[in-house]
Amino acid sequence: SQQGEEDPQALSIQEGENATMNCSYKTSINNLQWYRQNSGRGLVHLILIRSNEREKHSGRLRVTLDTSKKSSSLLITASRAADTASYFCATDRNTGNQFYFGTGTSLTVIP
């Protein structure tokens, strides 16, 4: 069974706009991660956020975590065509050692 559920399943925006993706999960966690996957490629790690953190930034990426709502969001600011990819959240279900992935959000950035 999937731990994380990303929302929306698909998102299409114009270049320069911001993209927001959400992840909801069911059980308590130690850590939550976000990954990007370009078509036909492996996943690339973007950000890890711990359960005692509320927000993290990395370049144009901003991740928030609300453990009371069991949800996280990934914001990509000033999107580029190269951001076109699928984005996955992954949680550790409080195990601390292996991560369980959601089904992903497919983002298309139109030039």
Next chain:
Amino acid sequence: NAGVTQTPKFQVLKTGQSMTLQCAQDMNHNSMYWYRQDPGMGLRLIYYSASEGTTDKGEVPNGYNVSRLNKREFSLRLESAAPSQTSVYFCASSEVQGGGYTFGSGTRLTVV
């Protein structure tokens, strides 16, 4: 380039055949993982190895076996392939448990 290397990249098997997917990392990571990715299902954990000499089942271990040959290598074996095992298989590693994963580029397996 440092990273996770998977072989082969593509494979077609007949039902009942066996094969081993190879994975090697050169980052001195302690933990390694095997996932499968199916359309609409996301990635599902098959097996993982928290450290050299240990292996544990993930969500979907049935039909698979693994070997942590040494710190660098973690192989996945299908003893008797079934069409339900048609998938893209990803190997990943992490420096520590709970850390970010580095993924390989995947093996696309078709069982006919």
